[in-house]
Amino acid sequence: MKVMVQFAAVFNLDKCLGCHACSIACKNLWTNREGTEYMWWNNVETKPGPGYPNQWEDQDKWHGGWILTKDGKLKLAIGGRIARLLELFSNPYLPTIDDYYEPFTYTYSDLVKQDDGKQPVAKPISLISKKPIEIDKGPNWNDDLAGGTETILQDPNVKKLQDKIKTDFENAFMMYLPRICNHCLNPSCMAACPAGAIYKRVEDGIVLTDQQKCRGWRFCIAACPYKKVYYNWSTGKAEKCILCYPRIENGQPPACFQQCVGRIRYIGPVFYDADRVLWAVSAGDPKEIIDRHLEIILDPYDPDVVKNAKENGIDEDFIKTAQRTPVYKMMKVWRIALPLHPEYRTLPMVWYIPPLSPIVENMKISDEQIFPLVDQMRIPLEYLASLFTAGDVDRVKNVLKKLLALRIYQRYIRLHKNPPGWIFKETSLTEKDFEEMYKVLAIAKIEDRFVIPTAHKEKAIKMFEEEIAPEYGQGHRGMEIAAKKPRDLRLRA
Structure with a gap:
């Protein structure tokens, strides 16, 4: 077991307003230069819809992320080195400006x-x-148009579920999906870069682009299944979300987190076992990837984990914040957060709490009748499963049951009644869990949502002395292969 630190985030889609305050905060701070006009490091998509860039989820078209070969080995979906060399000047998997605007x-x-x-x-x-x-078209050109047949049928998730999802007005549904770079544990963009310009910081897991090393090959854009790497047509360099690492190092949340009106965002460090990343992404069935992902995320209170973390040079304040952040509990203890498209095998570290929606066919029902009717909500469970669980409907249903149970529990508490025992049995949650979930999801203050340790001066000096960019094609393991090579990191983003 090798314990490493990774900043993780959770977005509660049940509270997203679709106001785009997060997008504008990021735009004003980072992408207001020539060549970045079309870049939206943070964007909010109306789903169902084609997204940004157009139909980014259609991996039959873009070949993003990783795939398993017949012999069980992990391989970039865009092909190996020879295949990419042949596509050096004509990459068929690269979005054009028409796919953006x-x-x-x-x-x-x-x-x-x-x-x-x-x-x-x-x-x-x-x-x-x-x-x-x-x-x-333009940025957010299909905003709030999820009920329109012109946009809903362009959603790759809908194409898989056309027999289930209807486009009649009375059956329309929509939700908001804010997206940033997922700062994955196994980033395909990093493995695809021939220049080794994209690297993952050892001290906090943030994925960055070294502008001095970038040569504008754009394989990172093609390899990223979330299409969150952009090409600056003015400088000829690749750019992406840097998780506002200058703010992070100062103990402040990223700008999009800070400006979120709905207070849907949570961020904090978590521990994971770096030795088992390859095992986690190599599951034969994509539905198993989430369980393996959760298994390599470690308990910050476990004495063995804490001991190993200290031996690996992780500071005491990172250990304390990992124990205090609610991100770990939402992901692994309560299991109400899910990753976006785990089947891409990148192990994204931005997770989502799926939204609840009305049960439209039965208006007068008791609390006990709600759970069996979860699958009759306006947003089809199959659609949410296509987004967050690689098609595992039962996992989505269990999350929605817990969110409903929390509301039922709080209703009984407000009426000074004892909550019924069946909500604990159905969800495998305790009364303490419900109380903590309510505080985190409903009334959490800024210091409870953003638990961020400040950077250390001695760590910053060490970062300049150590090589932390991966060897080409090595993915996550490349971080260790290149750990002892010196290089200049004066320009990191």
């Missing part, structure tokens, strides 16, 4: 220069070519 502005000067007596009009022009363009 061509960034544009308007000729505002025309509004004051019009002198022929006609109504002045500001015309759209491309920020890339500086030529007039016709606007057919």
